[in-house]
Amino acid sequence: MSATDPFPAETSSAAGGAAALPWGSRARGTVGQLVGAREFAILVFLLLISLAIGIARPTFFTTSNLLAMGRQMAEIAIMGTAATFLITARELDLSVGSIYGFCSLLMALLAANQGIDLWFALIIALLAATALGLVNGLVTTVGRIPSFIVTLGMLYIVRGAALVMSAYPVARLPHDTFYEVLAGDLFGIPVQIIWMLAIVIVGTLVFRRTTFGYWVQATGSNETAARLAGIPVRRVKVICFVLSAVSAAFAGALSFAHLTSVSPTAGAGDELTVIAAVVIGGTSLFGGHGTIIGTFLGAALLTIVRNGLVQLGGEGRLQEAFLGGIIILAVLIHTHVGRRR
Amino acid sequence: MSATDPFPAETSSAAGGAAALPWGSRARGTVGQLVGAREFAILVFLLLISLAIGIARPTFFTTSNLLAMGRQMAEIAIMGTAATFLITARELDLSVGSIYGFCSLLMALLAANQGIDLWFALIIALLAATALGLVNGLVTTVGRIPSFIVTLGMLYIVRGAALVMSAYPVARLPHDTFYEVLAGDLFGIPVQIIWMLAIVIVGTLVFRRTTFGYWVQATGSNETAARLAGIPVRRVKVICFVLSAVSAAFAGALSFAHLTSVSPTAGAGDELTVIAAVVIGGTSLFGGHGTIIGTFLGAALLTIVRNGLVQLGGEGRLQEAFLGGIIILAVLIHTHVGRRR
Amino acid sequence: GGAPAAAQDDEGLRFVFVTHDLGAGIFAPVRRGMEDACALIEATCEFLGPQTYDPAQQVAILEAAIATNPDGIATTRPEPGVYDDVIQRAQEAGIKVVTFNTNDPTADEVAPAPFVGQNFTNYGQVWAREVMRAMPDGGTLAITNCCPGHFALEERIRSFTETLEAEGEGKYEILETIITGADESEVFGAIEAFYAANPDVNMITGVDYYSNIIAQFIKNNNLQGQLLAGGSDLAPAQIDGLREGYVAFGLGQNPYLQGFYPVMIMHQEIEYGIRPITIDTGTDVVTPENVDEYNPEFR
Amino acid sequence: MTDPILEFDGVSKRFGGVRALQGVSFAVPGGEVHALVGENGSGKSTLIRICGGVFPPDEGTIRFEGREVSFADPLASRAAGISVVHQEIPICPDLTAAQNVLLGHALPKWGGLIDWGKVNRRAEAVFAQLGVDIRPSALAGDLPIAQRQLIAIAQALSHQATLLILDEPTSALSKQEAERLFAIIRGLKARGLTIIYVSHRLEEVFGLADRVSALRDGHYVGTVSREETTPDEVVRMMVGREITHLFPKEEHATGDVLLSVRGLSAPGAFEDVSFDLHGGEVLGLVGLQGSGTSEVLRALGGQYPHLTGEIILQGEPVQPASATDAIRRRIAYVPADRQGEGLFASMSVRENAGLLLLSRLAAALGWVPNRSLDEVAGEMVRRFQIRAASLTVPVSSLSGGNQQKVVIARSLSIEPLVILLDDPTRGIDVGAKAEVHQILNGMTRQGRGVLLVSSELPEVLAMSDRVLAMYGGRVVAELPRGAHHEAVMQLITGVHAA
Numbered sequence A, B: 001m002s003a004t005d006p007f008p009a010e011t012s013s014a015a016g017g018a019a020a021l022p023w024g025s026r027a028r029g030t031v032g033q034l035v036g037a038r039e040f041a042i043l044v045f046l047l048l049i050s051l052a053i054g055i056a057r058p059t060f061f062t063t064s065n066l067l068a069m070g071r072q073m074a075e076i077a078i079m080g081t082a083a084t085f086l087i088t089a090r091e092l093d094l095s096v097g098s099i100y101g102f103c104s105l106l107m108a109l110l111a112a113n114q115g116i117d118l119w120f121a122l123i124i125a126l127l128a129a130t131a132l133g134l135v136n137g138l139v140t141t142v143g144r145i146p147s148f149i150v151t152l153g154m155l156y157i158v159r160g161a162a163l164v165m166s167a168y169p170v171a172r173l174p175h176d177t178f179y180e181v182l183a184g185d186l187f188g189i190p191v192q193i194i195w196m197l198a199i200v201i202v203g204t205l206v207f208r209r210t211t212f213g214y215w216v217q218a219t220g221s222n223e224t225a226a227r228l229a230g231i232p233v234r235r236v237k238v239i240c241f242v243l244s245a246v247s248a249a250f251a252g253a254l255s256f257a258h259l260t261s262v263s264p265t266a267g268a269g270d271e272l273t274v275i276a277a278v279v280i281g282g283t284s285l286f287g288g289h290g291t292i293i294g295t296f297l298g299a300a301l302l303t304i305v306r307n308g309l310v311q312l313g314g315e316g317r318l319q320e321a322f323l324g325g326i327i328i329l330a331v332l333i334h335t336h337v338g339r340r341r
Numbered sequence C: 001g002g003a004p005a006a007a008q009d010d011e012g013l014r015f016v017f018v019t020h021d022l023g024a025g026i027f028a029p030v031r032r033g034m035e036d037a038c039a040l041i042e043a044t045c046e047f048l049g050p051q052t053y054d055p056a057q058q059v060a061i062l063e064a065a066i067a068t069n070p071d072g073i074a075t076t077r078p079e080p081g082v083y084d085d086v087i088q089r090a091q092e093a094g095i096k097v098v099t100f101n102t103n104d105p106t107a108d109e110v111a112p113a114p115f116v117g118q119n120f121t122n123y124g125q126v127w128a129r130e131v132m133r134a135m136p137d138g139g140t141l142a143i144t145n146c147c148p149g150h151f152a153l154e155e156r157i158r159s160f161t162e163t164l165e166a167e168g169e170g171k172y173e174i175l176e177t178i179i180t181g182a183d184e185s186e187v188f189g190a191i192e193a194f195y196a197a198n199p200d201v202n203m204i205t206g207v208d209y210y211s212n213i214i215a216q217f218i219k220n221n222n223l224q225g226q227l228l229a230g231g232s233d234l235a236p237a238q239i240d241g242l243r244e245g246y247v248a249f250g251l252g253q254n255p256y257l258q259g260f261y262p263v264m265i266m267h268q269e270i271e272y273g274i275r276p277i278t279i280d281t282g283t284d285v286v287t288p289e290n291v292d293e294y295n296p297e298f299r
Numbered sequence D: 001m002t003d004p005i006l007e008f009d010g011v012s013k014r015f016g017g018v019r020a021l022q023g024v025s026f027a028v029p030g031g032e033v034h035a036l037v038g039e040n041g042s043g044k045s046t047l048i049r050i051c052g053g054v055f056p057p058d059e060g061t062i063r064f065e066g067r068e069v070s071f072a073d074p075l076a077s078r079a080a081g082i083s084v085v086h087q088e089i090p091i092c093p094d095l096t097a098a099q100n101v102l103l104g105h106a107l108p109k110w111g112g113l114i115d116w117g118k119v120n121r122r123a124e125a126v127f128a129q130l131g132v133d134i135r136p137s138a139l140a141g142d143l144p145i146a147q148r149q150l151i152a153i154a155q156a157l158s159h160q161a162t163l164l165i166l167d168e169p170t171s172a173l174s175k176q177e178a179e180r181l182f183a184i185i186r187g188l189k190a191r192g193l194t195i196i197y198v199s200h201r202l203e204e205v206f207g208l209a210d211r212v213s214a215l216r217d218g219h220y221v222g223t224v225s226r227e228e229t230t231p232d233e234v235v236r237m238m239v240g241r242e243i244t245h246l247f248p249k250e251e252h253a254t255g256d257v258l259l260s261v262r263g264l265s266a267p268g269a270f271e272d273v274s275f276d277l278h279g280g281e282v283l284g285l286v287g288l289q290g291s292g293t294s295e296v297l298r299a300l301g302g303q304y305p306h307l308t309g310e311i312i313l314q315g316e317p318v319q320p321a322s323a324t325d326a327i328r329r330r331i332a333y334v335p336a337d338r339q340g341e342g343l344f345a346s347m348s349v350r351e352n353a354g355l356l357l358l359s360r361l362a363a364a365l366g367w368v369p370n371r372s373l374d375e376v377a378g379e380m381v382r383r384f385q386i387r388a389a390s391l392t393v394p395v396s397s398l399s400g401g402n403q404q405k406v407v408i409a410r411s412l413s414i415e416p417l418v419i420l421l422d423d424p425t426r427g428i429d430v431g432a433k434a435e436v437h438q439i440l441n442g443m444t445r446q447g448r449g450v451l452l453v454s455s456e457l458p459e460v461l462a463m464s465d466r467v468l469a470m471y472g473g474r475v476v477a478e479l480p481r482g483a484h485h486e487a488v489m490q491l492i493t494g495v496h497a498a
């Protein structure tokens, strides 16, 4: 039995404990319900960093910059929401960056060269992503090999396909409602922010208040126990892989609508950024415990640091270095500050 | 009641005499000892692929091409040897690609711009790598956060540092014995192949026949039990991180000597290639079980496929896609074919 | 030399192109040029390279290609030194070698090879003069660079800065070189962040293909008239900006010819013994005035 | 005999080369408590997993309530009315107690969303029925192992079942918790449920069961009714031979004081513990879960770095700060949790056994010749009668009893002065137990000192020369050999202060 369980719960010492549970019987306020100890630690860290940047560069806090950062973080937060499900179920997806690039390219080519309506092209791209996610999920669960390897292979495969497709240059597309819905403004707020908030909120509810979310956590916490309790663990995981792929395709569509251009290498490296956002937020890489609000904060932190470093000027090449330091620091903080109740 | 008394009163040693063992007689050949079922499966796969390529393109089997492939695989095999220790101890290092680039750049700058002797520069680069590996190891073990995150942060930090350093252009260096030792030929064989074989052989012996090797396996197999057995698990892990970083620096030095040039982005992405080679070889991503011969075969497979696809011609953009498929296929094969003895 | 050991079979010549980065958009028209040239002389051609920028991987591909003994190899050479050994070995094996698109000139000291592509020093000069033409009264500007350390880009910037200093009469101030990364979304975010901190900047000009994101930024934020763009290559957003006037110039390098000429000069040498030479594909200045004369697909 | 509710007919199952079940045929009458006994690896859990839909049998059929059934998955078995508490399947540590209990249920919803308040109240009701005090919103991973086991039992009881199967449910429970479970089982039986009960503890079997069926090496041996059998007969059915007496303590003269503990305290675990351990003596520590017995062993084994008080080993004060330290001072610790803390599952028998001797065997640069490792490991395997196909098979392929012998042999390989044994016979069968007791006797014969903790009170009482009773982290009494079971029970439950 235990032979198939790679991480017996007792020995995953590095993962630390789970944080405060939102459904505790003791009454807590709405904010308290959403923001557990870990999320709180990361929120404070984020606010302190913002304050520091804002004091050095007041332009950081202008409405337009705040909205711009909101828009910039949307793609990572959206992919991160799906990744939170997947990582909580104790799997990884390294192919999201490739799927992001592939699907936006597919959509653009269908619309520009085949004359297919952009909405219809979007649906086809999302279906393609569904198929890719299914392959990831089935090879992992039925083939019983680590998702790290399956999705690493998929990363190369999908990127290769995108490179082949990019031989056909994309013609210009006429602007239409598609761009309004995926890249426009609503009451002065970039729609990407609205999409992101909608997905984060729905994701949080699904994660915390539906049977599926509960199954995801049980599967990641103890797969054997979950299976014996009658939870279809394979199906749960496959769905998580599909969510991950579809979220990448949707993020790719947002990017395409916003930039009105595509490149086959778009999204390269996003897989690691997404995982970083999820883990910074407090989700355990060893499964069982996740938080979508945390992922949202993690994506925000990464964006704020990137934006802030450009604002501060100075040596541009050190920006990535700072980002690396912040990632480690953030995870150290919520591991040790927001430890347990 | 059992007949034999495990504690004859006269003897006090629990590990005393050398009684004949029932299974001691089961002699196994040297090859059998080195190549287990998993390694064998991947070896057969590798030979079949080579044969297929060689039949289609006889130029594949020319001496010069075989030697070139041997040289090409050396860097991944060397980093993979160290990574096998680390992954067996149930940790990951995503920063090897950055360390590879950083250390070769450091070495080149010291030698070219500061006039430091190349050998001395190499030693400084290896010491720098030791320090980076120490930081990876200490933050992971003392800070108790997943090495995935620590080394992801380190990936960015070190790459940032390399980018800053690359602001100083590297002058050309005079050729000398340094290049002979790290990039020359010995009896017509590229020295990189000799370095690789030496490291793989020493690595295998250390892994299988020394206290340290057993400790690494025990740590990855059950960390709690290892600690209770008096194994200094933190120190074991930290040493593995240092090995990983130093192997990356050495691979960087080989590359620098061979290409006589450096770029701050050299090695980017190698972290995933190294992990792929290790896992293709049969080492478990979940720790406890590793094989350096397997890693060597994994690196060979990746190189052969890359080289073979070029030989076969055809659509260049699909080559990486094939590589992705081969990675998945190889792991599927040794998971299901070379299951257990 | 003449035509030693070439064309071993009667299937015609075989040429292999190897780039440092198959994903870069510039190589689509290069490839088209290669295909057209090969069709013309009935040669077989392959276009290879790593999925993302990776010279070490490119060298491995070159080595594998040499083993197949083609008649000629065309390769990019974005870093000095890296390619010396492999190019010499190809030449020793009787394979013609031409570089295209990117060539580090210092590499020619060790392994000389003809180059079909742009002269980056000239490019920097043309670029600086276009900025001065667009802002005759001077002003502040920022440069975007995706890939610090990349030889061609650094040389363009060096020559640009030098020319602007020499000819700009002190009217131009470069505020910053923004390191953008090579992912469109990230490039956009970096430009956005810079502009938030420096809303008074007059022009942002790009050294690389991602210049078009500056144009996109202006368009998305309706900054036409307040901020000027201009820079390398002619991606769709760049063309839009040129048509509407908020992009002052786009600088092409004629990638089609970078694929076409290498085939032709290797063919020349093999068939007719005409020694190949370096060909500058030039710096093609596209402005709002002449933008409609161009097919952007091949720039 | 009433109508059988469950009938096995020729059921066989194999795992690779291991024939776990071979042609098992027997019937379980409805409305009874039916005990299933057998040695480790005899196939009990395999049979139960088949009933629970974990995997199908290779051959044979099962009839449930008269109909032939074949369960595709655990859900199908539960839908048919079978509820199972599987052996050693811990619950989900990241979920709350309530979430674990209701895992696999349709949950109460409000507006399409799960109402966790209602879930907690439902779980509370199940806990109340079980008579246990667990806060539904507590994180399961934070609870002690006994409460986790109770959660697993509560999960099974939360379903409407006609057949309840419990596979070694008491292995982690204290005496009282077990008693409460027995009361519940009797209550369920009174309500007409059938219960299949697996345990290695014969006193439980004889206290509960109406009928006992035995398996041996995957074969069905027979079924007897409780009134018509004796413990000796059941043991004979299980092992196929006589086991003369259960706890064969050898008497030795004890030697000088080996280990002196004075006023030892670890905050939150135990306080002011003092005792002397003599050479050749077995000192038993008895107490309920949480009384501090296991913690005292852990502390002496170097796992509590911040101790107050004195530890004097052979006249020399020591403060074992780590396991490494304890081992260097020749204090050996055998953990209770074999899988979690003792075994290296992915490594071979040889490496598991020889691990502590590596530094002794190592030549320069840590080189360990294969032959010397083979020699010492082979000697241990021979001496402790460890049954393994070869030295190089993975230790995970051994039976539970043999795995335990490997762990003990490893600990003894450092030739310890003091051995700390925490529940060394947990979950192993009578035959293996007798062998472990033999090993224990051997240790004392060699003059080593043994501190023994066991979840089975009769075992500690029988095997120890002296017994310390602990309650609430303190030693409440010292009792000589032959102390009465009842008296000890009263001490450790705090009914009577000493």
Ligand SMILES: Nc1ncnc2c1ncn2[C@@H]1O[C@H](COP(=O)(O)OP(=O)(O)OP(=O)(O)O)[C@@H](O)[C@H]1O
Pocket: D015, D016, D018, D039, D040, D041, D042, D217, D387, D388, D389, D396, D397, D398, D399, D400, D401, D402, D403, D429, D431, D432
């Ligand atoms: N998971 C497994 N894979 C392969 N072989 C196994 C596995 N589990 C047990 N075996 C083998 O099956 C045989 C029977 O094991 P079993 O548990 O019946 O031993 P046992 O004689 O009952 O030991 P003990 O009395 O100590 O419990 C053993 O030789 C063991 O090596």
Ligand SMILES: Nc1ncnc2c1ncn2[C@@H]1O[C@H](COP(=O)(O)OP(=O)(O)OP(=O)(O)O)[C@@H](O)[C@H]1O
Pocket: A001, D015, D016, D018, D019, D020, D038, D039, D040, D041, D042, D043, D044, D045, D046, D047, D087, D397, D398, D399, D400, D427, D429
């Ligand atoms: N998944 C499996 N793979 C391989 N062998 C197995 C597996 N499950 C059980 N076995 C083997 O089948 C045999 C019967 O095991 P089972 O768990 O049914 O015994 P048991 O009677 O429940 O023992 P215990 O009293 O130790 O719980 C043993 O030899 C065991 O090692």
Ligand SMILES: [Mg+2]
Pocket: D039, D040, D041, D399, D401, D429, D431
């Ligand atoms: Mg047995």
Ligand SMILES: [Mg+2]
Pocket: D044, D045, D046, D087, D167
């Ligand atoms: Mg069992």
